Amino acid sequence: MFIKECAGYELEKEKSNTSEDFFNRSVVTFIDGSEEKTLHVLYVRYFDEFIQEFTPYQQDPILTKDNIQVTFKDIVALVCLIKNPGLRNRKRLYINSKPEFTSYFQDIDFDKLTDVVLSVKQNNKFELRSPLDYIIQTR
Template sequence: MEIKNFTGRQLEKSVPASPEDGFIRSQVIYYEGSFEQVFQLVYPEYFNRNFSTVTPFEKEPVISSDPYNYDFKEVAALALLLTNPEYKQQRRLYVPDWDQFASLFEQVQWDTVENVIKELLEYTP
């Protein structure tokens, strides 16, 4: 797996003032062989506010590598995919349950995630 890009963003509500939940989409674009693949992790926005309970990080940005700073939503899908490569079989994972969401990050080696990001930055023109 060769990682091309990773991002995260808040999705727009259909009606800005509606009481519906907001959602986060964390995404990784990578190459598997010669094919470009996309993996998306989608979860309710309020999970993002509690990331410190499932990571060793207290505040954002969670990973900094001069001159870049990455928030949890930007690295969540990358961390999940690095820890659980079996998710490469899925294109999209929607997680509406907090307990399920928290369990996804129990085995993440955050040092590994940070090292992968730093390696990507070294080779990015």
């Protein structure tokens, strides 16, 4: 599987009576076989306040290198795809529970994950051979 894009952004209100401004969207675009697919993960923005509880990151952006900034929103969809490869066959995922959101980040190898995201942002691609390579295996 080739990862082509990892991005995230805050939603903004389109109408005054909607609640979009309470949510973030994280997107990962990838090539699965010969087909290009995109997974959109919509999650409650409030979870961003707790990133230090389930990641090693203390602030956002989580990484800056060579004028490239990686935000927490940029990695959420990628983490979900790595943790649950079955999501390759879905277009959207909605997460509104903190325990569910936190479970996606358990046992993720964040050092390797940042390498993936930096490569995607610099080269517009990264070959992800096995999602298991990015999950810390407990013995």
